Amino acid sequence: MLNTNFEPCDFVLFGTLGDLARRKLLPSLYQLEKANLIHEGSQIIGVARTELSKDEYIKQVKDNIEKFTGETLCPDTWTRLENKLEYVKVDMVNPDSYQAFTSHVDPDRVMVCYFATPPSIFGDICRGLKAADIIDDTVRVVLEKPIGHDLASSKIINEQVAEYFNEKQIYRIDHYLGKETVLNLIALRFANSIFATNWDHNSIDHVQISVAESVGIEGRWGYFDDAGQMRDMVQNHLLQVLSLIAMEPPATLDADDIRDEKLKVLKALRPIDQSNFSTNTVRGQYIGGFVAGQEVPGYLEEPDANQASRTETFVAIKAEIDNWRWAGVPFYLRTGKRMPAKTSEVVIYFKRQPHNLFKDSFANLPPNKLVIRLQPDEGVEVTVMNKVPGLNTSGSMDLQKSQLNLSFSEAFSDERIADAYEKLLLEVMLGNQALFVRRDEVEQAWNWVDSIMAAWQSSNEPPEPYQAGTWGPVDSIGLLAKEGRSWFQQKNLKPKGK
């Protein structure tokens, strides 16, 4: 993963006036500039179809950065960033209009083209770049998720881009791969022999991956209703996290070594189809309720809602990985909107001790748990049993469950936790693909998800309602309860928006 390619580049942001660019990408570029991580010779070229002067664009960028970072801008950082900004109006579906932008880019340096646009025009952008004769080996393209709607449509998009760029030039974003705590999964697993040697079916009973959101669909009915929680979260973020937890040790931290191992996990996922979906999946849709004491509407009462929608806003799945390491170890996945709090964690439940020496104080010794808090309150916690200090006359040893707790904000209080997009934008500028998803991974993930969605569709059953502000439909509790297990519950959670 080591890379010293810190060199000037032309960073071209297609869709610079859109929601993602305003909320995430431009604020992340500001933070990178603040940390002196954008080469002084680089420039940032915003592209959209609206007529704007450079000054108007710069003003919009400044307003958005202030709004979405919530910071008063550092004058020196802003001046450096402002001097790098340029705006070009391009109608991205018209190849002739790309000439407008050739005079702004330097053919002798790396060009990063970030496609923050609907995926339906990724192919048009590639064609336009070709028409303007600015494609060569130094161009990198960044593709936003979701890549397609299913396997077939993702193949079409991937093919369209592959006509112009080879896989080494393509950076597919999954912003979970830029989260510090997700990256830490690699460190935790492979830099600590205590975990590395206990990471399989001999030691682990089951794994839970939960990504709960307290927000609803944030005014994105059009996009979300077409996608649903399965395509929006499971196909990408949850399966990427699962792959990092379950993969074999890669030979090195090079991009393809890691991606080869993740792909093997995705290929080993046991198919869920019409024959087994009802015992292995639960889907839900929120109805009105209360989140953080505030009344919120149900999914079908959201603005622009189609009352007949059967789109799922919650998914729980029991996934199984058919390989040597994970035989018999369920991976329970759960994600939903309008849950009581925004909280994501991976919980590894180790197996119980084979024999209980402490029956007098603990009839059932609880299993050790490794809790990896992805967000918020990022950290790692191990639940252990220990002796309660003190003397007694009974001859028994009193035990107590305790936590070994590493909180990132306490342990690294001098370090700011960077937003995932900051990390990913930096990596693409450095030309490191390790944190980006390869085409075969995306397609394999779609393959698994498509089969579940087809089974749901053929069943013709609606999603199970759950009240906003709860942890999802009752059946999701049953998914674990029928196997004598229960979902991990974080304590002291504070509801928090996006």
Ligand SMILES: NC(=O)C1=CN([C@@H]2O[C@H](COP(=O)(O)OP(=O)(O)OC[C@H]3O[C@@H](n4cnc5c(N)ncnc54)[C@H](OP(=O)(O)O)[C@@H]3O)[C@@H](O)[C@H]2O)C=CC1
């Ligand atoms: N928003 C989010 O939170 C997330 C978004 N994504 C993905 O990021 C991508 C962008 O999403 P988002 O920002 O929400 O989308 P928006 O619709 O808000 O923005 C799209 C941008 O693309 C430009 N655009 C669209 N069509 C054309 C065209 N024919 N010619 C020129 N410009 C065009 C628009 O320009 P103009 O403003 O001038 O009309 C606008 O700047 C999508 O692929 C989405 O799935 C992924 C994760 C989260």
Ligand SMILES: O=C1O[C@H](COP(=O)(O)O)[C@@H](O)[C@H](O)[C@H]1O
């Ligand atoms: O990609 C997406 O992710 C967000 C959740 O991301 P997080 O970093 O806030 O956990 C989700 O709300 C959105 O619907 C989805 O498109």
